[in-house]
Amino acid sequence: MRLYLKCQQLLITVLIITLTTSLFAFTPTTAQISQFQSLPKSQQEALARQYGVDVNSLTGGISNPSPIAPQAPMLEPISNISAPVTAPQVVTENSSKLPLFGYDVFNSNSLGQTVVDNLPVPLDYQMGPGDTINVQIFGKSNQNLLLTIDRDGSINLPDIGPVAVAGQSFNQLREQLNHVIKNKTIGADLSVSMGAMRTMQVYIVGEAAQPGAYNVNGLTTITQALIASGGIKQTGSLRHIQLMRRGKVVSDFDLYDLLIKGDTSKDIRLSSGDTLFIPMRDNSITIDGEVMRPAIYELKGDTSVAQLLALSGGAKPQAYLSSVGLRRTNEKGLQQLTLDLSTKVGQEFKLENGDKVSFSAVSMSLKNAVAVRGEVVRQGALNFKPDMKISDAIGAIKDGLKQTADLNYALLVREINTNQDIEVYQFSLLDALSNRTSSANLVLHEKDQIFVFDNGLAQNYWFGSYTNDKAKSNGPSRQVRTVLDTETGALIETKKDTALEITSTDEITDAAELRKTSREELLKPIIDRLKEQAGYGVPAKLIEISGAVKFPGLYPLTKNMQVPSLIAASGGLTEDAYLISAELTRRISEGDRSTIERINFSLKDTISGKRTVQLSAQDHLIIKSQPGWQVGMVVKLQGEFIFPGTYTFKRGETLKEVIARAGGFTEFAYPSGAVFSRERLKRQEAERLKFLNAQLKQEISNLALRRQSTSATDPAQAIAIVDQLDSAEPVGRLVVDINEAVQGDKLANLMLEKGDKLFVPALNPVISVVGEVQFASNHTFNPNLTVEDYIATAGGTKRQADTGRIYIVKSNGSVELPNNSFWFSRNYAPLEPGDTIIVPINTDYLDGLSTLSTATQILYQIGVAWSAVKN
Numbered sequence: 081m082r083l084y085l086k087c088q089q090l091l092i093t094v095l096i097i098t099l100t101t102s103l104f105a106f107t108p109t110t111a112q113i114s115q116f117q118s119l120p121k122s123q124q125e126a127l128a129r130q131y132g133v134d135v136n137s138l139t140g141g142i143s144n145p146s147p148i149a150p151q152a153p154m155l156e157p158i159s160n161i162s163a164p165v166t167a168p169q170v171v172t173e174n175s176s177k178l179p180l181f182g183y184d185v186f187n188s189n190s191l192g193q194t195v196v197d198n199l200p201v202p203l204d205y206q207m208g209p210g211d212t213i214n215v216q217i218f219g220k221s222n223q224n225l226l227l228t229i230d231r232d233g234s235i236n237l238p239d240i241g242p243v244a245v246a247g248q249s250f251n252q253l254r255e256q257l258n259h260v261i262k263n264k265t266i267g268a269d270l271s272v273s274m275g276a277m278r279t280m281q282v283y284i285v286g287e288a289a290q291p292g293a294y295n296v297n298g299l300t301t302i303t304q305a306l307i308a309s310g311g312i313k314q315t316g317s318l319r320h321i322q323l324m325r326r327g328k329v330v331s332d333f334d335l336y337d338l339l340i341k342g343d344t345s346k347d348i349r350l351s352s353g354d355t356l357f358i359p360m361r362d363n364s365i366t367i368d369g370e371v372m373r374p375a376i377y378e379l380k381g382d383t384s385v386a387q388l389l390a391l392s393g394g395a396k397p398q399a400y401l402s403s404v405g406l407r408r409t410n411e412k413g414l415q416q417l418t419l420d421l422s423t424k425v426g427q428e429f430k431l432e433n434g435d436k437v438s439f440s441a442v443s444m445s446l447k448n449a450v451a452v453r454g455e456v457v458r459q460g461a462l463n464f465k466p467d468m469k470i471s472d473a474i475g476a477i478k479d480g481l482k483q484t485a486d487l488n489y490a491l492l493v494r495e496i497n498t499n500q501d502i503e504v505y506q507f508s509l510l511d512a513l514s515n516r517t518s519s520a521n522l523v524l525h526e527k528d529q530i531f532v533f534d535n536g537l538a539q540n541y542w543f544g545s546y547t548n549d550k551a552k553s554n555g556p557s558r559q560v561r562t563v564l565d566t567e568t569g570a571l572i573e574t575k576k577d578t579a580l581e582i583t584s585t586d587e588i589t590d591a592a593e594l595r596k597t598s599r600e601e602l603l604k605p606i607i608d609r610l611k612e613q614a615g616y617g618v619p620a621k622l623i624e625i626s627g628a629v630k631f632p633g634l635y636p637l638t639k640n641m642q643v644p645s646l647i648a649a650s651g652g653l654t655e656d657a658y659l660i661s662a663e664l665t666r667r668i669s670e671g672d673r674s675t676i677e678r679i680n681f682s683l684k685d686t687i688s689g690k691r692t693v694q695l696s697a698q699d700h701l702i703i704k705s706q707p708g709w710q711v712g713m714v715v716k717l718q719g720e721f722i723f724p725g726t727y728t729f730k731r732g733e734t735l736k737e738v739i740a741r742a743g744g745f746t747e748f749a750y751p752s753g754a755v756f757s758r759e760r761l762k763r764q765e766a767e768r769l770k771f772l773n774a775q776l777k778q779e780i781s782n783l784a785l786r787r788q789s790t791s792a793t794d795p796a797q798a799i800a801i802v803d804q805l806d807s808a809e810p811v812g813r814l815v816v817d818i819n820e821a822v823q824g825d826k827l828a829n830l831m832l833e834k835g836d837k838l839f840v841p842a843l844n845p846v847i848s849v850v851g852e853v854q855f856a857s858n859h860t861f862n863p864n865l866t867v868e869d870y871i872a873t874a875g876g877t878k879r880q881a882d883t884g885r886i887y888i889v890k891s892n893g894s895v896e897l898p899n900n901s902f903w904f905s906r907n908y909a910p911l912e913p914g915d916t917i918i919v920p921i922n923t924d925y926l927d928g929l930s931t932l933s934t935a936t937q938i939l940y941q942i943g944v945a946w947s948a949v950k951n
Contacts, residue, residue, distance in 0.1 A: 178368060181375040181391075182318045182339050186289070186311025201274040203251035205298060208352070209233060210278025215257065216271045226275060240264050250274060280352035284309050287316025287358045301347045302333050305356060317361040319380045323348065324355040334380065340391065365431050367392045369439035370399035385419060385437065386427040398441045405438040450524050454532035454602050455485035468524045470512045474532075477513045485509065486535040488648045491636065492522055493529045493606055501613045504606065504621070506638035506645055531606070533599050536630065536651065599631050599651075606636050619667075619697040625650045627703035628657035643686045643693045646701060656709040659684040664693065665700040712834050717742045719840040720749030734829045735821045735838070744822075750843040751818040753891035753914040759835035762812025815893040844914055849874040851919035852881035861913045870917055882922035889916045 207229060215225040215237075227235040233246025243260055245253050254272040261270050277297040282305065285291045289310035296305060302323060306312065323331040330348075337343040350356075361378050365388055368374045372393030379388070385404070389395060401421040408415045410432065420426040431437075449461045452473055457480055462473055470492070474480040477487070487510040493502050509532065511520035607622060614620035621637040623646060630651030638645065643662075647653060662683040668675050683703065685691040695701075710731060715738055717724050722743025729738055745751060818840070820828035845861040847870055854875025867886065877883055888896040891914030911917075 178366060179375050180314060180364075181373070181377050182335055183312065183314060185339065186307060201250055201277070201299070203249060205250040205274075207245055207248050207250060207253050208278055208280075208298070209246060210280070211298065212275030212277075213253070214273045214275045215261075216273075217261065217265070217268055218270070219268045220265070221268065229278075237261070278352075280350070282350050282353070283355040285355060285357055287313045287360060288356075289313055296350060298349070300350050302331070302350070302356060303335070303338065303344075303347050305350060312358055315360055316358045317378060319378050320359050322357045322359070323350070324357055325351060325353070336378075336380075336391070363433035365433070366436040367439070368436070370396040370441050371439050372396060379431065379433075383431050384427060385421065385429045385431060388431060388437065389421075395439055396441075398444075399439045400442040401439075403440065405440065407436040407438070408432060409434050448526060450527065451529045452532070453529065455482045455534045456480060456532050457482060464524065464526050469516070469521050470507070470509075470524065470530060471516050471521050473524065473530060474509075474513060477509075480513070481509070481532065482534075484534045484536075486533045486651070488652070489533055491531040491533075491606065491638070492524075493531065494525055495527055499613070502606075502609055504610075504636040504638045506641065506649065508648075531602055533602055536598075600633060603633075603635065607634060610636055617669075621697045623695055623697065624700045625703065626700070628654045628705045629703050630654060637695065637697050637699075641695045643683075643695065643701065646695060647687070647703075653703065656705045656711070657683070658704040658706045659687070661704060662686070663702040663704070664695075665702070666696060667698050710834070714834070715832050716837040717840075718837070719754075720746040720842055721840060722746060729832050733832050735816070735818070735832065736824055736829045738832060739818075739822060739838075745840060748842045749840050750891070750914065751822070751840055752912065753841050753844065754816065754818045755839045755841075755893070756814045756816045756818075756830075757812045757837045757839075758814050758833060759812060760833065761814055762810045764812075766810040813893050817892065841914075846914065847911055848916040849919070850916060852878040852921050853919050854878060861911070863911075865911075867911065867917055870911075871919065877919055880922050882920045886917065886919050889918060891915055 209229050209231050212226065212228045213235070215223075215227060217223040217225070223238070225238070227237070229235055229246055232242075232244075234242040234244045236242050237257075237260070240260065243256070245256065248256065257272055258270060261268055277299065279295045279297060281293055282296055282300075283293050284305060288306075289312060294305065294309060302321065306321070312318065318335040321333040321335060322329050323333060331346055333346050337345075338347065363379050364376050365379050365383070366376050367388055371389065372395075374392065377388065377391050385406075395401060404419045404421050404426070406417040406419055406429075408417060419429055448464050450464050450468070450473055451461050453459055456474060458475075465472070481487075488508055490507055490509045490512075492505040492507065494505070495501070496503050505522060507520040507522055509520075511518045512522070515521070610622055611620045622634055623637045623641070624634050625646055626632045629647065630653075632650060635646065635649045643664075660682060661680055664679040664681070666677045666679065668677050679693070681691060681693055686693055708731065713730065714726050714728050716726050717738065721739075722745070724742065727738055727741060739745075814830075816830060817825070817828045818838075821830065847859045847861050847865075848857075849859065849870050850856045853871060854877075857874050859870055859873055867888070871877060871886075888910065890896060891912060896910060
C-alpha cells in the first residue's frame with residue numbers, strides 16, 4: 081500500500097516533468113522511469129487513467145537497466161478508482177447522539193496506514209505460484225538466484241532442475257532447498273529469504289464501503305483487507321463477517337472479539353479467490369447513562385442485560401443499578417420497563433432488537449456524614465455516629481485545629497426541613513474542646529456542617545514581620561529608586577534611604593482587608609443561603625456590626641444571639657472601642673409600613689451581664705470609638721536637627737512645637753532648603769501623575785495620526801516624558817517657610833498630620849541648571865551672577881527651548897515665574913543657594929503638546945526635591 085501511494089506521488093512528479101520538458105528541455109531520469117515501469121501493467125494503466133496521462137509517453141524510448149521483481153501492493157482495487165477511499169464518518173441513529181460501536185476504527189483514510197510489505201514473512205506462510213524467493217549459494221561456488229514459483233508450483237534450480245514447492249510453508253521450503261542443494265553440490269552452503277510475495281485476487285462484497293475485486297498479497301488478513309478497503313457501512317454487521325472459500329464459509333469473524341477482547345485468533349489470512357461477505361446488521365441495542373462506554377451495540381444471539389453491560393465496559397460507580405430503565409418498541413407499541421440489576425432476575429433479562437437501556441445516577445446527597453470546614457487540620461466529610469459531638473468531629477485543640485483558628489467563634493449549620501432551610505448555632509471552640517460536658521459541645525445531627533474561622537494571626541504575622549524588619553534594621557537601609565537627575569534632566573536609578581520614605585497607611589488597611597476577606601469567604605455560602613430562604617414577612621436572619629471591632633461586617637443571626645455573641649463573631653473589640661455607649665438600629669415592620677428604631681445602651685453593662693440586649697434579624701450594631709482616639713500620630717524629623725528622629729504628637733501640635741522638641745537646628749542647617757512631605761499630598765500627586773500620563777499618551781496618539789498627512793516632528797522627547805511619568809514616584813512636597821514657622825507665623829506654622837516628614841539639609845551653595853540647555857550642570861552660588869549668566873555657563877539654550885517661560889524652583893520648593901523686566905537685569909539677584917533654573921521645552925516645537933509642559937514641570941519639581949534630600 082505504501083508503494084502504491086509512493087507511485088502516485090512519483091507519477092505526479094513525472095507528469096509535471098513531462099509537461100515541462102518541452103519548455104525547459106528536461107528529460108526524466110532513468111531511475112524515475114524505472115521505478116514507474118517496475119509496477120504491474122494494470123497498476124500503471126490505472127494510475128495513468130486516474131491522472132489523465134498517456135502510459136506510452138512515460139514508458140516509450142527508455143529501457144529498464146535491470147529487471148526488478150514486482151512487489152504487489154498490500155491492497156489494490158481491480159477497478160479504477162478516482163480518489164483514495166474515504167472512510168464513512170460515525171453517524172447516529174437516535175436523538176441522544178450516541179455512536180455506533182466499532183465503526184470508528186474505519187474513520188480515517190486507512191489506505192496509507194495499513195502497510196505489511198516490509199513485515200517479516202512468518203514461517204508458516206504457505207508458498208504458492210507467483211511468490212519469489214532469493215537463494216544465495218556460497219562456499220565452493222557463489223551464486224545469487226532470484227526464483228519465482230511457476231504455475232505448476234515448482235522452481236527451476238540451475239544445474240539441478242525443477243523442484244516442487246507449492247503448498248509448503250516457508251520453513252518447509254527452506255529445509256527442502258537446503259537438503260536438495262547440499263546433496264547435489266559438494267561444499268555448498270546457502271541462505272534462503274523471501275522476495276516479492278504473490279499477488280492474488282479476493283472479493284469484498286456486501287455492506288462494504290467500496291465493494292469489488294482487489295489484488296492483495298499473501299499476508300493480508302480479514303481485518304487488514306477491511307480497513308484498507310475503506311471499512312464497513314453503517315448498515316453492515318460487525319459480528320457476522322463471513323470468509324468464503326470455494327463456496328463454503330471457512331470463518332465467521334466477529335470484529336467485537338478484536339475490539340473488546342483483543343482476540344485475533346479468527347483473523348486468518350486470505351487466499352486467492354476468497355470472498356469477504358459483509359451481511360446487513362440485523363439488530364441494534366442502545367445503552368446510555370452511567371456506563372463506561374455508552375453507544376449503540378450489535379448483539380449476537382440471545383443477550384442479557386448483564387452481557388450488554390459487559391460490552392459497554394461496565395457500570396460507573398455512581399450508577400443506580402436498582403432501577404434501570406428499558407424502553408422497548410415492538411408490535412405492541414412503545415413500552416417502558418424497569419429492571420433491578422441488583423438481582424439475578426434483572427441481570428438475566430433478555431434483550432430484543434431496538435431496546436434502549438438507560439442507567440441513571442444515584443443521589444449525590446451525602447448521607448450518614450457531617451462536614452468540618454475552615455481552620456482545621458482535617459477538613460472534609462466525616463462518618464456520622466449517634467450521639468456524636470463537636471469534640472468528636474474536631475478532636476483536641478492542638479491536634480485538630482490550626483494555629484490560626486479562632487477559638488471564641490465557630491458556627492454549626494443544620495438543615496431543618498425538606499426545603500433544605502438552615503438554622504445556625506454559634507459556640508465557643510475553646511469551651512467545646514476543653515470541656516466535653518460544656519453546653520458549647522453541641523450534639524451533632526446527620527448532615528451538620530461545622531465552620532471554624534481564622535483569627536487573623538496568619539496575616540498579622542506576615543504584616544508584623546514585614547514592618548518589624550523595617551523598624552529593627554540598624555540604620556537606614558539602601559534601596560534603588562528611579563528619580564529625575566537635576567544635572568541632566570533625565571530619570572536615573574539612585575540609592576535612597578528607606579527612612580526617608582513615609583510609611584503608607586494603605587499597608588495597614590490592606591492587611592486588615594486581607595483578614596476580613598478570609599472570614600467573609602467562609603461566611604459567604606451561609607449568608608447566601610439565609611438570604612435565599614427569606615421572604616415576605618420572614619426577614620433574612622442576618623445581622624450587621626460596624627465600628628471598633630476587628631472584623632466588621634454581616635453575620636448570621638444565630639439562636640438566642642445577644643450583643644456579646646455578636647462581638648465575639650466580629651473578632652472582639654479593638655483597643656479604641658467606646659464602652660460607655662453603643663447604638664443598635666432596628667427595623668420595625670407594622671403592616672405595610674416600616675420604621676427605624678434606635679436603641680442606645682451601655683456596652684460595658686452588656687458585656688458584664690448587667691443588661692441583656694436581645695438581637696433580631698436585620699439589626700445593625702454600631703460600636704463607637706473613643707473621642708479623640710488617634711493611631712499613628714507620628715512625624716519624622718531628619719537632617720540637620722539637634723535630635724532627629726520620629727516624634728509622637730497630639731492633635732493640634734504645630735511645626736514650631738515639634739522642632740523645639742527636637743532641640744532646634746544645628747549650626748550647619750539650611751532651613752530655606754527644607755523639604756516637607758505630607759502623605760495626603762503624596763496620594764494626590766500620584767493621581768495627578770496618572771492623569772497626566774494618560775492625557776499625554778492621548779495627545780501623542782493624536783499627533784501620530786496627524787503625522788500621516790503632515791510632516792510633523794517625531795515626538796520622541798514626549799514619549800521619553802511618558803516613560804518618566806510611568807516610573808516617577810510622588811513626593812507629596814508642601815512648600816513651607818520653615819524660618820517663618822519657627823518664628824511663630826500663624827500661616828507658616830502648620831498643624832501636623834499623621835505621616836508628615838520634615839527634612840532639613842545642610843547649606844549647599846549650588847545653583848543647578850536643567851532642561852533645554854546645552855549642558856545641564858551645577859554651579860557654585862555667586863550672588864553677582866544672574867539667571868542669564870548661569871544659562872550661559874551651561875552652554876546656552878537649545879533650539880527647542882522656550883526662553884520666554886524660564887522659571888526658578890527655589891530651594892524651599894516654591895516657583896518663581898518668568899519676568900523679563902528684572903530676571904535678566906544685572907541690578908537684581910533673585911537667586912539663592914539651592915535654587916534650580918529650569919529651561920522648559922517649547923510645546924509648539926512638538927506640534928502643540930500642551931500637556932507636556934505641565935508634565936515636565938511636575939517631573940522637575942520631583943527631581944529637585946529628591947536632589948535636595950539626596951545631597
